[in-house]
Amino acid sequence: MEGNINLVGYGLSAIGGAIGVGLVFAAYINGVARQPEAQRVLQPIAFLGLALTEALAILGLVFAFVL
Amino acid sequence: MKEAVILAAEEGVNPLVPNIWEIAVTLIGFAILMYIVAKKVVPAFEKTYAERAEAIEGGIAKAEAAQAEASAALDEYKQQLLDARTEANRIREDARAEGAQILAELKDKAAAEANRISEQAQVQIAAERQAAVTSLRSEVGVLATELAGKIVGESLNDDARSARVVDRFLADLEASAPASQNAGASN
């Protein structure tokens, strides 16, 4: 069995990002379902949240490759 | 994977290390695409949109203008119809008034004529009566004389009767002198 333990670590760290993205979009979908006309306001916020949350997972990927 | 990462460290195959030529080709390609899009595609689409919007708005404006024109024409026709009706009424009133006037004139004229004719007739009657009275006056003397002659001639043989006749005649004469004068004046 060959491999790099870095990638296991990355897999673990990606859990956090996945949960965060899930929470962001859950809140977004809730908001739009309750108030469909607010979609235009919520969409940029949701995607900004996605970007910020996913940043952690992507940083993890970088460190998995770099370290 | 471990091999790959080690290889990456040795040979620069670490996926996070960019290939400069890839960056260059992407930049050039994207610049070309961007140029074409900004110069040709977007203006063409925007122009089409603007034309479409203009066509739709222009059509609406045209329709509105046509509608306004139609309603103006309708108003005009209604006005004309009203004018024509008023005109007709006025003409009818005029005709009625004129007819009444003519009728009145004719009545006046007929009345005047009737008056004239009746006056003429009265004058003529008066004149004829005058003539009759005049001729009667002249004839009464003759008749009286003749009657008197007759009476005188016959009654010579009857004294008593002739005396009575003469008396009566004289009395009549005295009574009728003022009466005949009155009758002549009333005629």
Added chain:
Amino acid sequence: MIALARPAAANEGGFVPPTLEDMHLPEILPWAAEYGTGFGKQMLLVLLSVALISWFFLAASRRGQLVPGKLQHLGEMSYNFVRNSVGKDIIGERDYRPFVPLLFSLFFFILVNNFFGSVPLLQIPTPSHVGTAYALAGIVYITWIVLGLKKHGIGYFKLAVVPAGVPKAILPLIVIIEIISTFLVRPVTHSLRLFATMLAGHLIIMLSAAGSEFLLMDADFWFKPLGVLTIAGGVAMYFFEILIQVLQAYVFVLLTAIYIQGSLAEEH
């Protein structure tokens, strides 16, 4: 791909998974080999995508008819999508117009380049090479910084990193976090999100293809039926990958619009 053809041939019976090495194909013209590369398939595909997009949209927009034909309708639908649901909705009615060409080019460049990963024979999404992703994210990075400086002058940096209504005590901490997240993490994540999803999607498909091949050709008799399962999984991942390709192009352009809007906004 060549290594993928018979991975087991060089190896005595054991399964060799595809590696990142397989993403880097032999160069067509090794004219700059001493700098690490030559003119490879990836660059050819980038140029091909430019030619394809230009050809399609020039053809679609050339005759701007009031009542569009099929081609023009398709082009207008695509254009409308980027113009209205990304540009107008996010940047705002007032000043989205100058950015429509940038957003439009970005969206279709990334979309077509991603789709190359799912086209047989071409079979490699160009953003799975990190250079392309860096270049695109770099363009966006420079764009929104320049826009912010133009709009607010040098005070833009203060506006960008000092959020309003934060207590004085924790302000230094917030400022440091904001600097890192805005000016360092943002472009990195912007590019790597595209790169990583494309690379991972491509690797998964390569893995399922190589695994199915190994199971069907070289595995023991009893394991061969498992190859059918891996093929089914590979097909499912293929379609999932198409969804991801569209989604990543959309997310990339949406984030571009959000960044531009952020640097144009009065308050950060």
